[in-house]
């Protein structure tokens with residue numbers, strides 16, 4: 001299964017990014033192959049529609065779960081329709097590595 | 104002349120100024136229209152009684168994608184510059200996010216499978232009220248659940264039968280709705296309070312207006328309440344103070360009763376006529392400098 005995590009940077013030591021649509025990077029983690037991919041978020045500075053464009057990006061990677069600090073109502077409803085599970089982590093100090101260890 | 108009355112945040116007295124100014128201008132015998140551009144929370148008509156003479160909807164077309172014809176080729180999404188389409192071929196999922204759609208028609212042109220048609224969506228209404236004085240108040244009101252107020256604001260601002268002299272009561276803030284309202288004005292009146300918060304908001308509004316190259320002046324509401332920092336800053340920037348409205352219990356009482364102080368108290372009528380005079384003088388000076 002693939003999981004997307006919003007990250008502030010492109011290393012395992014980077015902290016979780018609390019924003020979904022405008023996060024700095026997406027980490028795509030494959031629980032089977034244990035591989036990670038860091039994708040810079042091209043929608044970071046979009047004026048409008050950063051949320052949907054980011055959904056498009058992570059969903060096209062085939063993820064089944066998305067982990068972030070928060071999701072807007074519209075973003076949530078689209079993910080619901082796609083049957084992608086959302087996990088909210090409120091602890092802003094968590095690193096990507098710590099989150100990966102929990103999976 | 105088109106004058107926009109604005110404030111960086113709500114509750115600083117913007118509508119107080121626009122409604123009283125509107126009244127004072129009429130009293131001088133000058134035909135004038137007041138347009139409430141705060142489409143998310145219009146409140147100008149709380150201060151007037153009049154009959155609604157016109158109402159028309161502001162309509163936008165939005166695309167409808169028919170799943171049965173769609174091949175999930177993804178072309179419409181690639182053509183959309185506003186991230187308003189989500190298309191996931193593997194999941195056989197396609198969706199238009201109506202809130203983000205700008206009605207540009209690109210997706211319709213892109214689709215080679217006739218899978219896209221259009222429907223009409225009502226964004227809000229423009230209402231026109233005729234007051235007993237003969238003047239009109241125009242109100243833009245956004246429908247519930249609509250994301251962007253801009254089309255409704257523009258619809259109200261373009262009301263075809265407005266007088267030469269029009270006041271625009273701007274939406275609060277400094278983002279797109281405010282910019283849309285300021286952009287069409289010959290002159291912008293910024294209403295603020297002499298507090299650190301007021302100054303902070305004022306600086307942001309001024310920055311935006313400078314970018315738009317607008318002429319503007321400031322009305323200080325509830326003067327005598329806060330501190331001096333706003334006066335020092337205005338002096339330093341050379342921004343004119345058009346009027347100072349003292350903190351006055353009578354103003355607060357009359358306003359809360361939904362009435363106009365310029366109507367109740369002749370002193371204030373004179374005060375707002377004066378403000379109009381200053382705006383005209385100042386706007387005249389600015390345009391002759393260009």
Ligand code: SF4
Pocket residue numbers: 166182183184185186187188199203204205206207208209210211
């Ligand atoms: S009409 Fe334009 S903005 Fe709206 S969905 Fe189609 S391409 Fe996007």
Ligand code: SF4
Pocket residue numbers: 168172173174175176177178179180190197213214215216217218219
């Ligand atoms: S362009 Fe037409 S066929 Fe292709 S994904 Fe869009 S709606 Fe479907």
